[in-house]
Amino acid sequence: MPANHSTRTRRLVLKQRDWTEANRFAEQHSWPEEPAEDSGTGRKSRVWSLDEDTVFQVTRDRTSGEFCCFFYGSDRDELVRLLGEAEQELDVWRIPELLNEPYEETDPRMLVQSIFRLGLGAPPVHSPEFMPPLANALAHENPMVRAAAARTTAYMEWPELFPIVQAMAEGDTDQRVQAEAEKIVTVYRRAGLGDA
Template sequence: MLRADDGETVAERFAAERDWDLIARDVADPERGAELEVVWATDGPVTFQFQEDHVLNEGYVYLAGRDRARVERLEADLTGSLDLWSRDELLREAARHDEGPARGRAILRAGLGAPMEFDHEFYDLITGAMRSGEPAMRAIGIRACAYSPVAEYRPTLEELARNDAEQEIRDLARATLRAFDEFEVGS
């Protein structure tokens, strides 16, 4: 997760400083669920990508490629060069807000910035939101778990899909479970 207000400019500058070639730029279209996405070819078989989440209106960057060693080298450069939210900062920011929109944004940001492997603290934060007495917070929790899907979210999603009092929450949980199935998350 980038801290900058204009993440696209930050990502463009980072790529330009390394002479990486722009290979794609897809304009955001929230109505069809498409986010702003910009992709650069690095000097190896890895791409550097920027996306702007249309719910948070915040940008994030990531690397994609099969060359694990190359990804790790570039990741070290990326984390050393860009102003990113750290794991601990994401968790502290969520803990700092007890309720309301600021807490919701912090939980969504934490979901987006969470590791792609299971992390107990992020899991506790996000499932806590999914079990909230407030339907809006439950929806935020479901969206947050979809950003960094791990199998451990499945039981809570299944419970919400079956038994939540709100149809909208049941539908959102079912849709998220379908996405988990499609990407073979915990199935």
């Protein structure tokens, strides 16, 4: 594992929901795979070391079933280069697809899945272009969609979203949505991203 891995790239959400393509990508580059560790969260991950400082990780999200990959390390320029290479070689959801798909879905279950992908594929820092589709989902008439949108904010971990989720926890009309939002408020507070 790298000594300094505080910088993470944006996650690329794989269209193929399994390990195959990412594994092949890592093997083509002859990156050695690190032994798997059980995080205890139910999240499954595979990690390849590119060098002493840079890692390629693929994670299966337990809630959505989506697979995403990203790089972390300390050399930002190298991370940007690697992410661009991965985006070209892997079949991933592109940003325009992530942003547009929530508007195109009419089935609530498919909309939920598109919102999960939106959150997983969001950059690690606040990006205004991701807000309109997320805001629509947070205000959706279907409580299942609102609850999924609240959960999606945990993928994003943007401090700017904390007040929105906190307001949902305190005042959404559906108790299930309130309960989901309360869980996410706790996640934000543990990460130091919300008020204490």
